[in-house]
Amino acid sequence: MRCGDFRESYSEDMAIFDSRLPRVLLGLLLALLAALPAFATTYWLDVLNRIFIAIIAATGLNIVTGFTGLISLGTAAFLAVGGYTTAALAGKAGLPFFVVVPLSGAVAALVGLVFGIPSLRLKGLYLAVATLAAHYVVEFTVTHWDSMTGGVNGISVPAARAGGLALGDDRHIYYLILVLLVGLLFFAKNLFRTKVGKAFVAIRDHDISAEVMGVNVFRYKLLAFAVSSFYIGVAGSLLAYQARIISPENFPITVAIDYLGMVIIGGLGSILGSIYGAIFITLLPELLRLGNDALAAHWPAAMGLFSQFKSIVFGLVVVLFLMFEPDGMAARWHHVKNYWKLYPFSY
């Protein structure tokens, strides 16, 4: 606890920023992000875009899994729903970007509602497997509804377009994603200061107690699924706009596992955690690739082992985090921050 940090009213206690410094730093960070495309190479711009999209989806997953305590293995499915809705709405119906993205989110939210219905009766592992079922049902639909999804060959998505402007290249997409990211994170952060968000957390902590206290558990569980799938659907839509072509190969079950990994490593029940986790897991293969290229210069056999390498490192990171920092990077960050706040008089 910082010295002189007195909270005299409820609103002061609820404030997201407890002093002016974080606001200034956040403003600087946003300015830096806005200026980045001027310096970044196409490759790093692409990586940044993927990180931002991953942050949106990870936040969505964290809402349902970290904040409401419902384990979901359906992330890849909801991403696919968002992506394919975008392909249909932008490609076949020719709608502009700012209509397509929320609509894709809404369709994903609807699908999320449907697959959230088993949560009426199921919990824990059984619910996790029901969401796994959702994954396979969506995968099946996507692969076999050829006229709509292009089947296994995939489908191309037209460039983003808004108000007659073509916004297709990486730089334009970058700004579009950044704006949506900031808006969605702002909403998520504030969601947990409202009645709805607190109901989610109450359900996570103990659903029967929550019900006793007057929380309509089923309604809020469904709502959690809907909000979460909306986020993931928006991420899927952006993914489609960014990649310009999507196929069932973009949404295997391993994607859902990667996202669970992000949420675990970042920190369950923490918006900041979703951000850290998404950055970490998206950057991990890129850094491994750099390392692998360096290694392959001396030991050519390493070249072919990259994907195995990636799998092993991902698994190790997840297992080690669960063992040594189960609260994730967000908690570690908190500890580090507190240490320096009181430095050199920390105890």
Next chain:
Amino acid sequence: MEFFLQLVLNGIVTGSIYSLVALGFVVIYKSTGVLNFAQGEFMMLGAYVCLALTVEYHLPFPAAFALTMGFMAVLGVLTERLVLRPMIGEPVISLIMVTLGLSAILKGVVQAIWGTDLRPFPTIFPTEPVQLGPLPVSQGYLYSTASVALLLLVFTLFFKFTRSGIAMRATAFSQQVALSMGISVQRIFALAWSIAAVVSAIGGVLLAGVRGGLDAALAFFGLKVIPVVILGGLDSIGGAIVGGLVMGVLENLAGGYLDPLVGGGAKEVAPFIVLVGILTIKPYGLFGKVKIERV
């Protein structure tokens, strides 16, 4: 009719292997409360080790098989000791994720050692078909199903009559009571993991033998067994056996009759749809123990 019988028979053959692997899931879940998502990787690893011993080291099959089982038993104990023991008392999501992490590691290691190409697997059983009623059936299928039936019988007797088996059931009933009766719960956990690793390796070897080939796709079999265990109820050994056979037959029937209509893939998705339907009626599976919660 013949087509129908053929599908049912194929279903029983795959279903029996499902039952065997599901037994591994149930043994772990019952005693430790963990759903092991790395079971498919255990199958794959067991099959690859067996393959390497027979093909690369030219051991006769029975010796290779016995060595594989020994290796898997040790691996099971090590997994429990190194990965799962530190996780005791953690929430369900952490337990799921730690086994998912484990599966990523095992998959990576197996593919790094043995590559991703399909490898021919030595035939364990003779393959000449025999006439079973109106149907010609590969002998390999019959032997595979028979060995699974035998194993399931052995394990049922083990849980019913042996000292360790009874200790395992006691631990599943209540860890605290088991401890106070002088049962080493830690030893039971280790035993559960090694049994699960061994039965999944047997399942992997049988499956690779029946298919005649082995590649990384075998690991997905583990995911396919999950609806089986959930259908039977996570903590019921009888449920695992029934669930395996039901799901095996069901997916073959769906594959046979629905695939021509929808253009393939019904086999993968049908078990999950049926599963969700059954779960909405019976939330703890067909034979699972209903958990009563109190505030």
